[in-house]
Amino acid sequence: MEGAIMTAQLLLSLSILIAVHEWGHYITARxxxxxxEKFYLFFDFLFPMANVLNFSLxxxxxxxxxxxxxxxxxxxYVKIAGMVDESMDKEQMKAEPQPWEFRAKPAWQRLIVMMGGIIVxxxxGILIFxxxxxxxxxRYILNDYVNAHGGVQALELAEQIGIKTGDKIxxxxxxxxxxxxxxxxxxVLLSENSSYxxxxxxxxxxxxxxxNFIEQFDRKEALAMFVLPRRIPLVDEVSKGTMADRIGLKQGDLIVAMQGQPITxxxxxxxxxxxxKGDSLQFTVKRGDQLLSFKEYFKGETSIGFYVPNQIVPVEGEKQVNYSFGESIAQGPGRxxxxxxxxxxAFKKIFTGQMSLRKSLSGPVGMAKAYGGKWDWYNxxxxxxxxxxxxxxxxxxxIPALDGGYVMFLLYEMVSGREPSEKFFENAIKVGMAILLVLMVFVFYNDIAKLITGN
Structure with missing residues (x-):
């Protein structure tokens, strides 16, 4: 079920973004x-092979x-008359340019059309933020509160770089x-020479x-494997069939001692x-004003069987900042x-070899994981x-075949006064699509490898 929710969120999100991107090209062309000639959400062919499996839903x-x-x-894609694009319609380009065609328009108009999708x-993005x-x-967790209440719980990723439970950042x-x-x-994770x-x-x-530490944060769950504020062992929900269920632990119970050691x-x-490693586990629970002692058989088990509250810190450890509409307009573009x-x-670190390209790129599977297995409208x-x-x-x-490739050629034309030949442009588009195909295969392979290896 979680996989279906992840996929649905990704498809809906991409559908919205692809539609508005192509609308940007469409409206500027009009x-x-x-x-x-065409306005398509998703390809009606096996991209980038324009003449393979041509059909629409x-x-x-x-x-x-x-x-x-x-x-x-x-x-x-949008298929704009008189333009070499993903469809590679060469027949149309052999005819004389018509007034309604892309190629018949001045370079500055063609530049606006090619920038339309990016601009939209x-x-x-700004409107969403x-x-x-x-x-x-x-909503923020106050660092002073965390440090005043035991510091951090260092999980796997934090321990890798030397942070320990109880440290105060x-x-x-x-x-x-x-x-x-x-x-x-x-x-912070991408800054040069960063440190805690x-x-x-x-x-x-x-x-x-x-x-390259940010490579470890390639999925939503990674944040829960780094550092968390330390939390008290307060019972919120009891799992069925566990020791906690058998002995009757209740919501609000607080474990205060275990195996003769105080627990905070x-x-x-x-x-x-x-x-x-023993047979029986001894612990003390505070329930209201009462202290209850338990000694239960625990051999072979690793968990008592309860969840702490979802709220990481109490209200006094948080700060909620609300914004007026005007303040939100000011904040949105910066975000x-x-x-x-x-x-x-990130690109700088990849090109300088500080980060691995393989670990840094994710395809549809990695993107879907970032949405999470629960439908959360904010996320x-x-x-x-x-x-x-x-x-x-x-x-x-x-890259030719991307909007930026067209923009590059149009800027060359506007500066030099010479338009690249159609043959050169067609070959450049083919090279660009080959690059995109290799990249697409790479990210799919990368996603599958990560699923298989867990890395």
């Missing part, structure tokens, strides 16, 4: 009276344009910070963040139960373009806004 014609939904869900994706800021605001890159959430921000300063007992220790935090309890800044930092729109900005960024790359 502005300049350029005929648009739904289609209808309005005016000069055929609107439809293709069967190959890895993109979409940026606008949509404005909407999320206004509707939800920001007091600085990031040598500067104090207010919000605990900043510890896992992409801007932790207080361990009375000693301040600087812990460098590895240059849930991680202390887990450390005892997961490595337990949207922050995605582009993160992309640029759905956050991911959609993020992907809208990423789609704009990727399409702007100067």
């Amino acid at each position: 502005m300049f009276n350029i005929r648009v 739904v289609k209808y014609k309005k005016g000069d344009t055929e609107f439809g939904i293709g069967w190959f869900p890895l993109g979409g 994706n940026v606008i949509v 404005i909407g999320l800021t206004y509707a939800y605001g920001d 007091i600085k990031i890159n040598g500067k104090p910070f207010e919000y605990f959430d900043d510890t896992s921000k992409p801007s 300063t932790v207080l361990r007992g009375d000693q301040e220790i600087e812990i460098p963040i590895p240059e 935090y849930h991680d202390e309890l887990k450390a005892i139960t997961q490595d337990f 949207a373009f922050g995605v582009i800044v993160v992309q640029l930092k 759905f729109w956050r991911m959609t806004g993020l992907l809208s900005m990423v789609l704009a960024f990727m399409n702007f790359l100067p």
Whole structure:
């Protein structure tokens, strides 16, 4: 069921973004009276082979344009008259240019048409971030509260770089910070020579963040494997058929001692139960004003069988920041373009060899995992806004067959006054599509390899 929810969220998100991207090309072409022959969500052929498996799931014609939904869900396209594109319609290009064709228009108009999809994706991304800021605001965990209540619980990823349970993170890159959430921000993980300063007992220790550390955060669950505020062992929900169920633990019970040791935090309890070697487990539970003692057979088990509350810290450990509509409009663009800044930092680390290309790229499977197995509208729109900005960024790359490739050739024409030959342009498109095909195969292989190996 979780897989179906992930897939549904990804398909809906991509459908929205592909549709608005192609609409950007469509509406700018119509502005300049350029005929648009097709407008398709998804490809109606086996991309990038334009003449293989040509069929659509739904289609209808309005005016000069055929609107439809293709069967190959890895993109979409508009077929603009007089333009070399994914369809590679060479016959049309042999005829004399017509006034309604793309190639008959001045370079500046063609440039606007090619930038239309990118511009609309940026606008949509900004609007989504404005909407999320206004509707939800920001909720932060206060770092001072975390440090005053036991510091962090260091999980697998934190232990890899040297953070230990009980450490108090007091600085990031040598500067104090207010919000605990900043510890896992992409801007921090991607910065050059980043580090955490932790207080361990009375000693301040600087812990460098590895240059490729962000590769570990390639799925939504990774955040729950890094650092968390330490939590008290308070019973919220009891699992059926477990020791907690058998002895009648109740919501609100607090475990205060185990095996003769006082227990303050849930991680202390887990450390005892997961490595337990004896037969019977002894522990004390505080229920209201009562202290209840238990001694239960526990051989071969690793968990008592209860969940702590979902809320990571109590209300006093959080800060909710709400924004007016005007403030949200001011905040939205910065948050949207922050995605582009993160992309640029990541590309820099990939090209300088500090990050692995294989570990950094994800295809549909990796993207679906980022949405999570539960339908959460906030996360759905956050991911959609993020992907809208990423789609704009990727399409702007100067690769023939992407919008950025067309923009590159048009800028050359506008500066030099010479248009590249149609033959050169066709060959460039073929090379670009070959690059995209190799990249597509690579990310699919990468996704499958990660599923098989778990890495």
